[in-house]
Amino acid sequence: xxxxxxxxxxxxxxxxxxxxxxxxxxxxxxxxxxxxxxxxxxxxxxxxxxxxxxxxxxxxxxxxxxxxxxxxxxxxxxxxxxxxxxxxxxxxxxxxxxxxxxxxxxxxxxxxxxxxxxxxxxxxxxxxxxxxxxxxxxxxxxxxxxxxxxxxxxxxxxxxxxxxxxxxxxxxxxxxxxxxxxxxxxxxxxxxxxxxxxxxxxxxxxxxxxxxxxxxxxxxxxxxxxxxxxxxxxxxxxxxxxxxxxxxxxxxxxxxxxxxxxxxxxxxxxxxxxxxxxxxxxx
Amino acid sequence: xxxxxxxxxxxxxxxxxxxxxxxxxxxxxxxxxxxxxxxxxxxxxxxxxxxxxxxxxxxxxxxxxxxxxxxxxxxxxxxxxxxxxxxxxxxxxxxxxxxxxxxxxxxxxxxxxxxxxxxxxxxxxxxxxxxxxxxxxxxxxxxxxxxxxxxxxxxxxxxxxxxxxxxxxxxxxxxxxxxxxxxxxxxxxxxxxxxxxxxxxxxxxxxxxxxxxxxxxxxxxxxxxxxxxxxxxxxxxxxxxxxxxxxxxxxxxxxxxxxxxxxxxxxxxxxxxxxxxxxxxxxxxxxxxxxxxxxxxxxxxxxxxxxxxxxxxxxxxxxxxxxxxxxxxxxxxxxxxxxxxxxxxxxxxxxx
Ligand SMILES: Nc1ncnc2c1ncn2[C@@H]1O[C@H](COP(=O)(O)OP(=O)(O)O)[C@@H](O)[C@H]1O
Ligand SMILES: [Mg+2]
Numbered sequence: 001x002x003x004x005x006x007x008x009x010x011x012x013x014x015x016x017x018x019x020x021x022x023x024x025x026x027x028x029x030x031x032x033x034x035x036x037x038x039x040x041x042x043x044x045x046x047x048x049x050x051x052x053x054x055x056x057x058x059x060x061x062x063x064x065x066x067x068x069x070x071x072x073x074x075x076x077x078x079x080x081x082x083x084x085x086x087x088x089x090x091x092x093x094x095x096x097x098x099x100x101x102x103x104x105x106x107x108x109x110x111x112x113x114x115x116x117x118x119x120x121x122x123x124x125x126x127x128x129x130x131x132x133x134x135x136x137x138x139x140x141x142x143x144x145x146x147x148x149x150x151x152x153x154x155x156x157x158x159x160x161x162x163x164x165x166x167x168x169x170x171x172x173x174x175x176x177x178x179x180x181x182x183x184x185x186x187x188x189x190x191x192x193x194x195x196x197x198x199x200x201x202x203x204x205x206x207x208x209x210x211x212x213x214x215x216x217x218x219x220x221x222x223x224x225x226x227x228x229x230x231x232x233x234x235x236x237x238x239x240x241x242x243x244x245x246x247x248x249x250x251x252x253x254x255x256x257x258x259x260x261x262x263x264x265x266x267x268x269x270x271x272x273x274x275x276x277x278x279x280x281x282x283x
Numbered sequence: 284x285x286x287x288x289x290x291x292x293x294x295x296x297x298x299x300x301x302x303x304x305x306x307x308x309x310x311x312x313x314x315x316x317x318x319x320x321x322x323x324x325x326x327x328x329x330x331x332x333x334x335x336x337x338x339x340x341x342x343x344x345x346x347x348x349x350x351x352x353x354x355x356x357x358x359x360x361x362x363x364x365x366x367x368x369x370x371x372x373x374x375x376x377x378x379x380x381x382x383x384x385x386x387x388x389x390x391x392x393x394x395x396x397x398x399x400x401x402x403x404x405x406x407x408x409x410x411x412x413x414x415x416x417x418x419x420x421x422x423x424x425x426x427x428x429x430x431x432x433x434x435x436x437x438x439x440x441x442x443x444x445x446x447x448x449x450x451x452x453x454x455x456x457x458x459x460x461x462x463x464x465x466x467x468x469x470x471x472x473x474x475x476x477x478x479x480x481x482x483x484x485x486x487x488x489x490x491x492x493x494x495x496x497x498x499x500x501x502x503x504x505x506x507x508x509x510x511x512x513x514x515x516x517x518x519x520x521x522x523x524x525x526x527x528x529x530x531x532x533x534x535x536x537x538x539x540x541x542x543x544x545x546x547x548x549x550x551x552x553x554x555x556x557x558x559x560x561x562x563x564x565x566x567x568x569x570x571x572x573x574x575x576x577x578x579x580x581x582x583x584x585x586x587x588x589x590x591x592x593x594x595x596x597x598x599x600x601x602x603x604x605x606x607x608x609x610x611x612x613x614x615x616x617x618x619x620x621x622x623x624x625x626x627x628x629x630x631x632x633x634x635x
Contacts, residue, residue, distance in 0.1 A: 177366065177368070179364045179366055179368035180368050180370060182333075182335050182355075182362075182364070182368070183362070183364060183368040183370075184370075184381070185335070185354075185355050185356065186333060186334075186335070186355045186356065186360070186361065186362050187356070187361070187381050187382035187385055187429070187433065188356040188382060188385030188386055189356075189381075189385050190356075193385070198370065201372040202371070202372060204372075
């Protein structure tokens, strides 16, 4: 039947194509145009305005720094958690469920949770005070304590975003037949060698997905940073937000959006190349 | 010396007893099969020997040294897994070299050993390939080569041929036998395929429900099964079991009187291999009603009944018997096994 009417498949995918075009491609083209035009003519004036802003360099540096610190730590913690939970028999589901609770909390709420812990009158200071470590309220989140602020944001991000990495890695670990590890064990590989030489290479597809997802999300970090540091810790999305809302300059905000997209796409490409999952290893 | 002593091994999974006091001794250089139906505990026993599973109680010694507390790598053994477990992300060369690399062998030794093992298993042409480019039979060879490359004292194999098709299985069986005979490795071979066990083994341990029912030379087990289970599991067709009345220590088989072991009741089970008969005229022979006669080319397979109990016998292909016939059979008395109807255990062979 479809042979007589070759347009049927196209008709069937038309709604989704139209949907994507309307909600993704059109805004994308509009944003790019907004970013690269001035008074209806192509122009780099907005880009120039962005890079000459005093917060631009800081926001780029902060975002990259945060990504470089947070993503590897998240991958390492997720690998450790995933390996541990794989050894657990009963109660495994419960542990996984508890570990994934941060996933269910929105990033702004997560930022506020950590704010209540780390602000001047927060739980962290109360604890330190009651232990006698500090004599009076210390501030951790001000522009005068950039290192403490960075650590606080990094910790909050790690806490919030590790669960999704772990879920992906646990799924990857479940795909590896236990005979591979047992064979390695019999032929003399210790736990460390088994992990590096057998497990890690075999979960490479999962690792790749987790890295891409986490890195892209890390470049888009905003709500947690905004809740904890406000404008003391500028990041790319935060700057886009400020140009859009405070300065009412949609064009510079659009340049930021395009920049974030380019960085994300580049990171994804690098991962796909670096962790190339060759068809050879798929048994 | 790499003799293996399995000493009263028990294994429970919760309330379920997978192994109920299994004892078995395997001599240095011997090839012993663990044979039994699926779920009888063969893999569990093998994994306990390998150190991949802990036993509930009991001991395993290799060369008179208890290994039960040792890590798998310190037991001096190698293993071939049922699904091969050939590492997909390493070339065939690196797979075969894996054990040697873990032992920190120098490159020259690694190369020499890999080439030797690859030569034995005829996988030299594939050394640079990845396993997904290989057929099941070739992966199987890689798994065996990986095990032999470390020159283990003891080789454990868990159903290594069961994932191959019938023709390849036969070919690999012959080849395994050649390779292992020349290597002189003490081998424990798990299988549920009785022809495989018969063909390969110096001795067979027949397992059933977590118990070793009989250990012995393949021919001995075939001719004189220790239990009804063993007789029924080994051989194709399986052994026939016919319950017959005993009077004055004798059983009538047609005109013949067969002596039975002493101190039996008034009934006994006659265990008869299908081919241990020849055609005889009635009433000298024992009467068999033939329900189906199947000419197989090499022999004639008859299905029917003796004393109203189902039997299968084999006659030379030259005989002409048709479905529905009633025939007389003379039993080869030297090849009869007498079994207790109550316990299912066989009596020692009687001379008269
Ligand atoms: N990890 C386990 N947990 C619970 N039961 C198991 C486990 N491993 C094996 N068993 C049970 O023990 C019995 C023997 O298993 P196994 O040794 O694999 O049998 P075989 O290899 O002879 O087919 C089976 O009934 C199986 O279900
Ligand atoms: Mg098994």
